[in-house]
Amino acid sequence: MTGTHRTDPEADALELGAVLRALADAHRRAVMVELAADRGDSERGCNSFDLPVSKQTQTHHFRVLREAGLIDEIDYGNRKGIRLRRADVEKRFPGLLALLEAESARQSGRATGG
Amino acid sequence: MTGTHRTDPEADALELGAVLRALADAHRRAVMVELAADRGDSERGCNSFDLPVSKQTQTHHFRVLREAGLIDEIDYGNRKGIRLRRADVEKRFPGLLALLEAESARQSGRATGG
DNA sequence: CCTCAGGTACGATGCAAGTCATACCTGAGA
DNA sequence: TCTCAGGTATGACTTGCATCGTACCTGAGG
Numbered sequence: 104m105t106g107t108h109r110t111d112p113e114a115d116a117l118e119l120g121a122v123l124r125a126l127a128d129a130h131r132r133a134v135m136v137e138l139a140a141d142r143g144d145s146e147r148g149c150n151s152f153d154l155p156v157s158k159q160t161q162t163h164h165f166r167v168l169r170e171a172g173l174i175d176e177i178d179y180g181n182r183k184g185i186r187l188r189r190a191d192v193e194k195r196f197p198g199l200l201a202l203l204e205a206e207s208a209r210q211s212g213r214a215t216g217g
Numbered sequence: 218m219t220g221t222h223r224t225d226p227e228a229d230a231l232e233l234g235a236v237l238r239a240l241a242d243a244h245r246r247a248v249m250v251e252l253a254a255d256r257g258d259s260e261r262g263c264n265s266f267d268l269p270v271s272k273q274t275q276t277h278h279f280r281v282l283r284e285a286g287l288i289d290e291i292d293y294g295n296r297k298g299i300r301l302r303r304a305d306v307e308k309r310f311p312g313l314l315a316l317l318e319a320e321s322a323r324q325s326g327r328a329t330g331g
Numbered sequence: 332c333c334t335c336a337g338g339t340a341c342g343a344t345g346c347a348a349g350t351c352a353t354a355c356c357t358g359a360g361a
Numbered sequence: 362t363c364t365c366a367g368g369t370a371t372g373a374c375t376t377g378c379a380t381c382g383t384a385c386c387t388g389a390g391g
Contacts, residue, residue, distance in 0.1 A: 119246070120241070123237055124241045127234070127237045127238045127241040129234060132234065132237070196319075197315075199312070199316060201312060202311075202313060205310075206233050
């Protein structure tokens with residue numbers, strides 16, 4: 104079973120406004136920071152992010168990220184997979200993922216470096 | 218008269234969340250796109266952006282941009298000046314202004330290229 | 332069939348934020 | 362002094378959005 108890949112806007116059709124609105128929320132940004140930091144772009148489970156919100160709210164957040172064009176959602180019927188659209192995002196907004204990746208490093212640095 | 222430069226957060230203290238929230242609004246983003254596109258970083262007047270909102274709302278938006286650390290506000294008492302904090306923003310979020318500049322080019326392209 | 336876990340759809344709620352009206356301040360110029 | 366234009370402070374209104382409760386769907390396993 105490969106699952107049904109669900110991708111909303113084409114690579115060129117990504118809108119900066121929608122992307123920035125999506126990234127304005129701390130929970131969604133946390134998801135994107137994790138995804139950007141994983142250079143392997145492995146598929147992630149929805150509950151692998153430990154978001155401190157209900158599953159309905161998680162559905163909402165992942166939907167916003169997908170509609171902004173930042174992630175793919177792979178539907179297995181029972182389960183769901185999340186994958187970063189690294190190539191498309193990098194093509195349309197070069198440097199954006201680097202900013203998120205830098206934020207990941209900064210968070211790690213704070214945790215250990217005081 | 219040099220005016221009173223008002224700068225809120227230090228360069229290293231800029232928060233990604235505040236910046237993205239500031240850029241999430243279309244009006245504020247329009248201002249930042251214009252500022253990023255002007256490589257001369259000339260000082261701008263507040264009403265040089267033709268924002269379709271009242272002056273009170275403009276005061277609000279410029280305040281948000283300043284508190285996010287994206288611009289300086291120069292107070293002449295009577296008048297006010299706006300200037301992009303290009304060096305600080307570029308240091309803390311390298312590539313961010315390039316994204317906004319690209320958006321400016323894209324808008325121009327749409328206007329002429331159909 | 333059933334149960335169970337993960338996910339979605341719809342509706343309601345509460346808070347944050349954009350917007351404007353009123354009133355007031357500031358400096359330039361008559 | 363007065364007038365005028367630009368800007369700010371406060372309060373009220375309205376919209377947007379994050380959140381959750383209820384109900385329902387889906388596939389796995391008993």
